[in-house]
Amino acid sequence: MDELENRKTAASNWFSDAQASFIAAFERLEDEAGPLYQDMPPGRFERKAWKRGDGISDQGGGVMALMRGRVFEKVGVHFSEVRGEFSEEFRKQIPGAEDDPRFWACGVSLIAHTRNPHAPSAHMNTRMIVTTKLWFGGGGDLNPMLSRYRADDHADTRDFHAAMKAACDAYDPEWHPKYKKWCDEYFFLPHRGEPRGVGGIFYDRHNSGDWEKDFAFTQDVGKAFLAVYPTLVARRMNIPWTEEDRAEQLFRRGRYAEYNLLYDRGTTFGLKTGGNVEAILSSLPPLATWE
Amino acid sequence: MDELENRKTAASNWFSDAQASFIAAFERLEDEAGPLYQDMPPGRFERKAWKRGDGISDQGGGVMALMRGRVFEKVGVHFSEVRGEFSEEFRKQIPGAEDDPRFWACGVSLIAHTRNPHAPSAHMNTRMIVTTKLWFGGGGDLNPMLSRYRADDHADTRDFHAAMKAACDAYDPEWHPKYKKWCDEYFFLPHRGEPRGVGGIFYDRHNSGDWEKDFAFTQDVGKAFLAVYPTLVARRMNIPWTEEDRAEQLFRRGRYAEYNLLYDRGTTFGLKTGGNVEAILSSLPPLATWE
Numbered sequence: 001m002d003e004l005e006n007r008k009t010a011a012s013n014w015f016s017d018a019q020a021s022f023i024a025a026f027e028r029l030e031d032e033a034g035p036l037y038q039d040m041p042p043g044r045f046e047r048k049a050w051k052r053g054d055g056i057s058d059q060g061g062g063v064m065a066l067m068r069g070r071v072f073e074k075v076g077v078h079f080s081e082v083r084g085e086f087s088e089e090f091r092k093q094i095p096g097a098e099d100d101p102r103f104w105a106c107g108v109s110l111i112a113h114t115r116n117p118h119a120p121s122a123h124m125n126t127r128m129i130v131t132t133k134l135w136f137g138g139g140g141d142l143n144p145m146l147s148r149y150r151a152d153d154h155a156d157t158r159d160f161h162a163a164m165k166a167a168c169d170a171y172d173p174e175w176h177p178k179y180k181k182w183c184d185e186y187f188f189l190p191h192r193g194e195p196r197g198v199g200g201i202f203y204d205r206h207n208s209g210d211w212e213k214d215f216a217f218t219q220d221v222g223k224a225f226l227a228v229y230p231t232l233v234a235r236r237m238n239i240p241w242t243e244e245d246r247a248e249q250l251f252r253r254g255r256y257a258e259y260n261l262l263y264d265r266g267t268t269f270g271l272k273t274g275g276n277v278e279a280i281l282s283s284l285p286p287l288a289t290w291e
Numbered sequence: 292m293d294e295l296e297n298r299k300t301a302a303s304n305w306f307s308d309a310q311a312s313f314i315a316a317f318e319r320l321e322d323e324a325g326p327l328y329q330d331m332p333p334g335r336f337e338r339k340a341w342k343r344g345d346g347i348s349d350q351g352g353g354v355m356a357l358m359r360g361r362v363f364e365k366v367g368v369h370f371s372e373v374r375g376e377f378s379e380e381f382r383k384q385i386p387g388a389e390d391d392p393r394f395w396a397c398g399v400s401l402i403a404h405t406r407n408p409h410a411p412s413a414h415m416n417t418r419m420i421v422t423t424k425l426w427f428g429g430g431g432d433l434n435p436m437l438s439r440y441r442a443d444d445h446a447d448t449r450d451f452h453a454a455m456k457a458a459c460d461a462y463d464p465e466w467h468p469k470y471k472k473w474c475d476e477y478f479f480l481p482h483r484g485e486p487r488g489v490g491g492i493f494y495d496r497h498n499s500g501d502w503e504k505d506f507a508f509t510q511d512v513g514k515a516f517l518a519v520y521p522t523l524v525a526r527r528m529n530i531p532w533t534e535e536d537r538a539e540q541l542f543r544r545g546r547y548a549e550y551n552l553l554y555d556r557g558t559t560f561g562l563k564t565g566g567n568v569e570a571i572l573s574s575l576p577p578l579a580t581w582e
Contacts, residue, residue: 074581191562191572254575261552262562271482271553281482284545284581290365290572 004130007211008104011128012081014215015108016063018126018222019079022110023065025230026077030069034238036116043069045077050276052082059084064279068286071237073115076282081106082275086131090273095205096133104130107138108222109266111283112229117249119236120144120156121197121256123283124225125266126218134211136218137204139179140164140225141187142232143197143256145249150198156232157198163228164201167220171213179203189259196259253285260284295421298502299395302419303372305506306399307354309417309513310370313401314356316521317368321360325529327407334360336368341567343373350375355570359577362528364406367573372397373566377422381564386496387424395421398429399513400557402574403520408540410527411435411447412488412547414574415516416557417509425502427509428495430470431455431516432478433523434488434547436540441489447523448489454519455492458511462504470494480550487550544576551575 023045030042045067053059062080069075085101086094097103107127114121126138142160144150151157161180168176183202188195201221208214260267260283270280314336321333336358344350353371360366376392377385388394398418405412417429433451435441442448452471459467474493479486492512499505551558551574561571 191568250578257548257579257581258552258572258575261549262559268553277482281549281581284549287541287578287580288548289578290548290575 004134007134007215008106008128008130011215011218012106014219014222015081015106015126015128016079018108018219018226019063019065019077021222021226022077022108023067025226026067026069026072026075026112029071029230029233029237030067032234033071036238036240037070040070043067043072048278050279052080052274052276053084062276062279064276064282066282069115071115071119071233073113074282074286075110075112076279077108077110078276078279078282079108080276080279084274086273090269094131095135096131100132102131110225112233113253113285114145114233114237116237116239117145117241117245118149118239119233120149120160120229121253121285122225122229124222124229126222128215128218133207135205135207136214137206138218138221139183139200139202140221140229141183141197141200141202142229143252145252146245147248152198154198156235159232160198160200160228163224164221167217167224168201170220171217172208175203175217176201187259189255189263191262192255192258194255196256247289250287250289251291253288254290257284257288295425298425298506299397299419299421302506302509303397305510305513306372306397306417306419307370309399309510309517310354310356310368312513312517313368313399314358316517317358317360317363317366317403320362320521320524320528321358323525324362327529327531328361331361334358334363339569341570343371343565343567344375353567353570355567355573357573360406362406362410362524364404365573365577366401366403367570368399368401369567369570369573370399371567371570375565378564381560385422386426387422391423393422401516403524404544404576405436405524405528407528407530408436408532408536409440409530410524411440411451411520412544413516413520415513415520417513419506419509424498426496426498427505428497429509429512430474430491430493431512431520432474432488432491432493433520434543436543437536438539443489445489447526450523451489451491451519454515455512458508458515459492461511462508463499466494466508467492478550480546480554482553483546483549485546487547538580541578541580542582544579545581548575548579 045065048064051061060082065077083104091097109125121143124140165176179201336356339355342352351373356368374395382388400416412434415431456467470492
């Protein structure tokens with residue numbers, strides 16, 4: 001039991017540290033933005049602590065951090081560590097919850113909507129879940145806004161996939177093909193017949209049997225995202241954009257909102273299990289259009 | 292059997308006529324708009340016929356009509372008459388489809404997003420469904436964009452409810468209280484703890500045992516909406532608005548999109564049963580924000 005508690009503490013500390021690292025990286029880009037942004041001050045994150053549940057039993061909570069900046073029109077980086085019991089509805093769907101509905105879940109999630117249509121939006125999430133079983137889940141995917149950036153052989157797409165691949169390959173050469181495919185299948189809008197973005201990796205119920213290895217992998221996914229995504233934003237954020245680029249970005253964001261509200265399991269699951277509505281729906285774009 | 296076919300034909304003719312009446316009323320408002328709109332030409336609907344299914348068997352189809360106008364920033368008025376078989380997934384959920392999955396469904400649906408934040412948005416839908424059973428469904432609800440218009444005792448709200456009440460009361464005094472309550476319950480965002488709009492009526496599986504009466508009621512709901520909604524738009528469309536009003540409208544539209552993608556049964560049902568994606572999702576607002 002002590003070992004499990006130690007692991008929870010180690011994971012929680014990492015997810016909280018990761019939140020701080022992302023916040024620092026994004027605020028740095030706000031400071032470094034060029035003359036396109038001179039009429040706006042550099043953005044800063046606002047942090048808000050929240051508690052889960054009824055306020056009587058301790059069900060944990062989290063720290064939301066949201067920035068409405070100049071490079072990042074809207075970006076959320078949220079840490080949460082929650083515990084409780086799954087409702088009847090979910091017990092059968094969750095590994096290890098059939099007989100004992102108690103759970104502990106901790107993670108960090110990030111959704112960035114850039115202002116410049118040339119700079120990609122992106123999502124990253126890593127988490128550890130404990131029921132009578134234990135596993136990790138997460139991933140990261142890149143969402144370029146302009147169709148000319150959405151090719152498989154675009155430099156940004158290639159660099160993003162290379163970073164995710166390196167994080168996987170350090171542990172198991174089978175993980176990247178598997179998790180890249182899962183990402184392509186998961187972030188897909190069937191009613192539109194189109195992918196949400198250009199992919200990345202997605203994994204769930206990940207337990208190789210070696211906790212140290214899986215935890216190290218989880219950290220490396222976060223570190224890889226932290227290394228590559230701000231680089232891609234810096235590469236594009238100072239390119240002037242046109243009205244047409246902005247219109248295409250807003251259209252693409254409409255599709256992003258469709259995906260999150262119709263299909264994203266984190267969103268629908270979170271709304272049904274008493275998650276923080278404000279944090280969950282902070283993934284929705286600041287401004288979006290539908291034709 | 293002849294009687295059933297005659298009823299289908301009568302209903303189909305009515306829904307198609309209703310579509311034409313709504314289109315005419317909305318185009319008239321486009322023409323009558325005042326100097327606030329002088330930089331924009333009056334909008335006109337674009338009609339697009341579509342076929343359901345594989346193109347081999349005749350599964351019906353419809354006529355989408357969409358206008359991006361000056362009074363109506365985006366408004367869709369869609370007629371459809373479709374037939375087919377429910378998939379295994381839906382047979383158990385649909386009255387009369389357990390043993391025989393064939394269905395026929397015909398209706399008209401309307402979603403109007405006004406440009407002026409003072410003018411309410413609104414939704415109306417009436418339909419007739421035939422499986423081994425037969426019923427009507429539909430309703431109309433008003434969605435004022437500004438909080439000062441969202442009071443129960445606001446003139447627009449009162450006029451809208453009075454129109455829906457009159458349509459119901461002509462047939463049965465119990466229908467309006469029942470269908471108004473259903474509307475309040477249905478058009479509600481549980482995760483936000485707030486209603487979508489100020490309500491109206493909502494009904495489904497409506498079959499009083501007297502088809503002539505139910506069909507007349509269906510027509511009267513459409514006529515009542517046609518009488519009251521354009522009047523409310525005309526009352527408000529020439530009031531100048533501020534940047535703050537526009538911001539509140541875009542925020543409210545974000546909530547509207549949330550509702551439709553997370554909860555609206557017509558949307559999720561339509562996307563899962565091979566409906567026309569373009570028509571179904573034309574309900575989404577032209578431009579929306581999330582805080």
